[in-house]
Amino acid sequence: MDPQKLERYADLIVKSGIAPQPGQGVLIIAGLDQPDFVRMVVKKCYEAGAGKVVVDWSDMEVSRLHQLHQSEEELSKVAPWEMAKLQWRVDTLPALLWLDSDDPDGMEGIDQGKRARAQMARYPLIKPLRDAMENKHQWCIAGVPGIKWAQKVFPGISAEEAVEKLWNAILSAARAEGDPLANWKEHNENVHRRCDTLNQYRFTALEYHSENGTDFRVGLIPQGIFAGASETDLSGRVFNPNIPSEEVFTSPMRGEAEGVLVATKPLSWQGSMIEDFRIRFEKGRAVEVRAAKGQKALEKMISMDEGAAFLGECALIPYDSPINNTGVLFYSTLYDENASCHVALGRGFDNCIEHYEKYSQEELRAMGINDSMIHVDFMIGTRDLDVTGITADGKRVPIFRKGAWCF
Numbered sequence: 001m002d003p004q005k006l007e008r009y010a011d012l013i014v015k016s017g018i019a020p021q022p023g024q025g026v027l028i029i030a031g032l033d034q035p036d037f038v039r040m041v042v043k044k045c046y047e048a049g050a051g052k053v054v055v056d057w058s059d060m061e062v063s064r065l066h067q068l069h070q071s072e073e074e075l076s077k078v079a080p081w082e083m084a085k086l087q088w089r090v091d092t093l094p095a096l097l098w099l100d101s102d103d104p105d106g107m108e109g110i111d112q113g114k115r116a117r118a119q120m121a122r123y124p125l126i127k128p129l130r131d132a133m134e135n136k137h138q139w140c141i142a143g144v145p146g147i148k149w150a151q152k153v154f155p156g157i158s159a160e161e162a163v164e165k166l167w168n169a170i171l172s173a174a175r176a177e178g179d180p181l182a183n184w185k186e187h188n189e190n191v192h193r194r195c196d197t198l199n200q201y202r203f204t205a206l207e208y209h210s211e212n213g214t215d216f217r218v219g220l221i222p223q224g225i226f227a228g229a230s231e232t233d234l235s236g237r238v239f240n241p242n243i244p245s246e247e248v249f250t251s252p253m254r255g256e257a258e259g260v261l262v263a264t265k266p267l268s269w270q271g272s273m274i275e276d277f278r279i280r281f282e283k284g285r286a287v288e289v290r291a292a293k294g295q296k297a298l299e300k301m302i303s304m305d306e307g308a309a310f311l312g313e314c315a316l317i318p319y320d321s322p323i324n325n326t327g328v329l330f331y332s333t334l335y336d337e338n339a340s341c342h343v344a345l346g347r348g349f350d351n352c353i354e355h356y357e358k359y360s361q362e363e364l365r366a367m368g369i370n371d372s373m374i375h376v377d378f379m380i381g382t383r384d385l386d387v388t389g390i391t392a393d394g395k396r397v398p399i400f401r402k403g404a405w406c407f
Contacts, residue, residue, distance in 0.1 A: 001167045006037055009171055012180035012243065014044040016230075017140030018095035019239045022049035025094035029056045033101040033146035041097070054094070060106040060271065067110045075118035078125045086129040095239075096139040101146035104331035107271025115270070116300045123305070123373040131361060135351055138239035141334055143170050152331050173244045173323045173335055184230075184240065191229035194248050197407060198226040201397055203389040205256070206314060208341075210385040212262045213278065218314060218343075219256025221368040225354050226250045226316075234357055246323060246338040249315035251348030253368040255284035257311055261343060265329065265336045265379040272297040273331075277378075279345075285309045286345065302345060307372030313344035319383050319403030333377050340381020340403070346374035 020026050026045045030038045038055060045053045066075070089096075107115075150162035153169070170176075175183040208216040228248040230240050258281055266275040274294030279286045279302075286309040289298045302309040317340050324339035348369040350356045356364060365371055387400035398406040 001164060005171060005176070006167075007040060008180050009174065009176045010037065010040045010044045012174065012176055012184065013041060013097065013140060013142045014048050016181060016184045016240050017142060017243050018045075018097050018138045019237060020045055020048050020050040020095045020138070021237060023051040024049075025092050026050045026053045026097065027056065027089065027094045028053065028097045028099065029058060030099040030144075031101040031146060032057060032059050034099070034144040037144055038099065041099070050095075052094075060103050064107055064110065064271070067107065067115055072114050072118055075114070076121035078122050083125070083129075086126065090129050090132045093133065093137040095137060098139075098141045099144050100141060100332065100334060101144045101149060102268075102332075103146060103148035103271065104152050104268035105271065105273060106148065108273065110271075112270075112272065112297050112300045116304055119373065120304060127373070134361075135234050135356075138233060138237055139241055140239060140243060141241065142174065142243040143332060143334055145170065149332070153328065169326060169328050169330070170335075172326060173330075173338070175244065175322075188229040188240070191245075191248060194405075195226045195228055198248065198389075198399070201389055201391055203397070204392050205390040206252075206399070207388045207390065208259075208261070208380065208385065210262070210380075210382045212264070212382055213260055214262045214380055214382075214385070216257070216259035216261050216281070218258075218311065219253035219368075220250065221253045221353065223353050223367055224250050224252075225352055227349075227352055231351065242334060242338070244323060244335065244338050246317045246321045247315040247342075248317070249313050249349075249352070251352040251369050252311050252314050253284075254307075254310050254348070254370040255368070257281040257284045261378075261380050263378045263380060264340065264382055266331060267294075267376070267378045268331050268333065269294075269297055269301055269376055274298050274301075281311075284311070301374065301376060304346075304374050305372055307370050308346050308374050310345070310370045310372070311343055312346045312348035312370045312372065312375055313342075313377065315342050315344075315377070316387065316399065317341050317381060318400070318405055319381050319385065324381075336379055337377040340379055341385060341387070341400070342377045342379045342381065344375050344377040346370065346372035346376055 145163045145166040150166040154162040154165045262278045276292035280288040286302045291298045383403045385403045389397040
């Protein structure tokens with residue numbers, strides 16, 4: 001891959017993604033797949049004025065070995081050093097960057113029940129510290145190729161060729177060609193204008209219909225807003241949490257969802273593939289799930305905690321999006337969710353409430369923001385998807401017709 005292209009991508013991730021402030025720390029979570037690129041990003045962070053950059057290296061195969069060989073009791077523990085590390089993040093609020101290169105099948109075949117129970121045991125200890133950081137620092141998720149991921153996306157060619165092709169697809173999806181910073185300035189402005197248009201309607205519900213079987217209605221929170229692209233934390237720092245990002249999204253009203261959603265792309269959840277699935281909702285809760293592959297993983301996912309079976313996000317993306325038009329199935333939620341409309345099970349977003357900073361988390365939950373240890377996006381967009389907004393006075397406003405914006 002052309003080093004100049006990678007340098008522009010690293011520049012984008014640092015300056016538009018996490019946007020570290022002078023003297024602020026940065027925490028980078030990265031796999032072992034692209035160490036040269038990680039070093040490039042570290043250098044960019046320091047050039048941007050970061051005070052201290054810490055890299056947490058990870059390896060999915062080692063994580064798999066932990067799951068296979070450690071006892072459930074051991075996996076359920078939160079070590080004192082883990083708590084101290086989280087407390088350090090609460091105290092210093094470093095900008096957080098996750099460079100994702102995970103193998104979509106990396107955890108296939110492990111005991112999902114054992115893994116889920118261990119995560120559920122750890123979560124009550126970790127949650128208060130996570131909540132203490134919510135909306136108080138910049139964060140960004142961006143992709144870099146791993147060999148196994150690349151060969152999943154582009155099978156039948158050499159590892160080197162697959163990685164090169166995946167780099168090209170990642171850079172294209174991230175609007176990193178040409179002048180990436182200028183591209184994202186324009187993109188952010190366009191997305192924010194679309195959010196402003198939707199927010200003027202104050203919709204109380206959305207309805208979804210497509211010929212594949214999606215027939216669904218979800219309630220919206222009266223104080224809720226649509227958001228997208230760049231965000232602003234409670235200290236006024238602007239950042240882009242996802243690179244790429246094509247979505248306009250909101251968090252729906254917990255407990256108000258009826259009907260069936262049919263997934264249109266495979267989902268890689270915690271290293272296991274879930275394919276050809278549908279979910280039926282009653283009174284807001286997922287009450288029936290069916291998958292041609294990954295049925296047990298899907299069942300575990302919606303039972304992780306009380307909020308896992310409820311929706312936390314509804315995102316609108318036209319079917320003719322830049323990512324969908326590449327024709328590439330990434331087997332990565334970061335990319336595939338930005339190809340077309342999606343929803344997410346689990347945790348909702350506090351900042352999808354207007355003036356959310358004025359409310360406690362308890363008040364936000366009471367308004368209808370769902371809480372959960374998971375937030376899992378799955379794609380429902382089709383070329384014939386219709387989405388209709390319902391206003392407080394019952395007016396039906398076309399938002400999408402045949403997979404495209406109506407305005």
